[in-house]
Amino acid sequence: MKRFYKEATVSGTEDGWRVLLxxxxxxxxxxxPQVVPTPALAEALAAEWAAQGEEIDPGxxxxxxxxxxxxxxxxxxxxxxxxxxxxxxxxDTLCYRADPEDALFARQLxxxxxxxxxxxxxxxxxxxxxxxxxxxxxxxxxxxxxxxxLGAQDAFxxxxxxxxxxxxxxxxxxxxxxxxxxxxxxxWKAANLEEDWQxxxxxxxWEAAERRAARFAAFTLAMDFVRxxxxx
Numbered sequence: 225m226k227r228f229y230k231e232a233t234v235s236g237t238e239d240g241w242r243v244l245l246x247x248x249x250x251x252x253x254x255x256x257p258q259v260v261p262t263p264a265l266a267e268a269l270a271a272e273w274a275a276q277g278e279e280i281d282p283g284x285x286x287x288x289x290x291x292x293x294x295x296x297x298x299x300x301x302x303x304x305x306x307x308x309x310x311x312x313x314x315x316d317t318l319c320y321r322a323d324p325e326d327a328l329f330a331r332q333l334x335x336x337x338x339x340x341x342x343x344x345x346x347x348x349x350x351x352x353x354x355x356x357x358x359x360x361x362x363x364x365x366x367x368x369x370x371x372x373x374l375g376a377q378d379a380f381x382x383x384x385x386x387x388x389x390x391x392x393x394x395x396x397x398x399x400x401x402x403x404x405x406x407x408x409x410x411x412w413k414a415a416n417l418e419e420d421w422q423x424x425x426x427x428x429x430w431e432a433a434e435r436r437a438a439r440f441a442a443f444t445l446a447m448d449f450v451r452x453x454x455x456x
Contacts, residue, residue: 225280232273234266241266243273254296258288261380264455265291268448286442290449294383305382306374309398312389313370314362317415318396320354328421329355335414343396347373351396370395380453387446391415391439401443402450412440 229245240259242249243266250273252258260266265287272285298305318336322328340351349366377385381402388398392415401411413420416436 225282227276227278227280229273232270234263234270236263243270245273252292252295254292256295258291258295260291261378261453262455265380265449265452268452286445287449287452290383290387290446291380293386294380298379298382302375302379302382305379305386306371309374309382309386309389309395310367310371312393312398313367313395315359315393316351316362316396317393317418319351319362320357323355328418331421332417335417339396339400339411339414343399347399373399378453381450384446384450384453388443391443391446401447406447408440408444408447412443 231246233244233247235242235244235249237249237259240261241263242257242259244250250258258269260269268287269291272288275284318340321332321336340353344350347369349369350363351366352360352362354360374382374385384402385395385398388401389395392398392401392411394415397411397415400406401408419436
């Protein structure tokens with residue numbers, strides 16, 4: 225598609241902030257007004273439009289895609305969004321460890337246990353740790369508290385949490401990632417600890433490295449989206 229506008233600007237509304245293309249407010253993929261909660265997020269969305277050349281590249285709007293998801297999917301049914309995120313706690317990667325006699329177990333304990341313990345303290349709950357791959361249910365009280373925690377989040381944070389949980393296979397990592405000052409690289413390494421272990425043992429091919437780099441870029445984007453949606 226050829227670029228059909230000259231200028232991308234930002235304007236406040238009664239409900240939030242919008243991107244204007246030559247003075248006209250844009251809509252989401254679902255046809256709704258794309259209204260976001262902060263001027264910082266709106267400015268970042270406008271920057272994606274301003275950066276387009278003569279041809280518009282649909283693949284260069286990652287923030288817009290997340291904003292559209294929040295507006296089109298999460299806002300109309302927040303309870304559904306919570307239900308879709310919660311299963312990442314039921315099978316959280318950080319809870320499934322190697323057997324204690326395995327060398328991998330020591331690294332999992334050193335890296336994962338502080339994250340789990342911090343989540344337990346922050347959210348007032350207790351996770352079940354499992355050695356091996358056989359599923360073991362988390363306590364009902366833990367899942368209920370996490371459901372309440374998710375339910376208290378705004379739609380834009382929930383949109384990011386779904387993306388973060390999916391990429392990390394861990395709600396614990398996702399919740400840590402939306403905390404102020406979160407270390408994206410450290411959290412990503414924690415989420416990929418077992419993959420890194422295999423790379424140390426057997427090496428890594430370039431295709432796997434490219435896929436990982438793309439996933440990390442998406443992970444950091446989701447973290448940036450939360451920060452922008454909460455700015456100010």
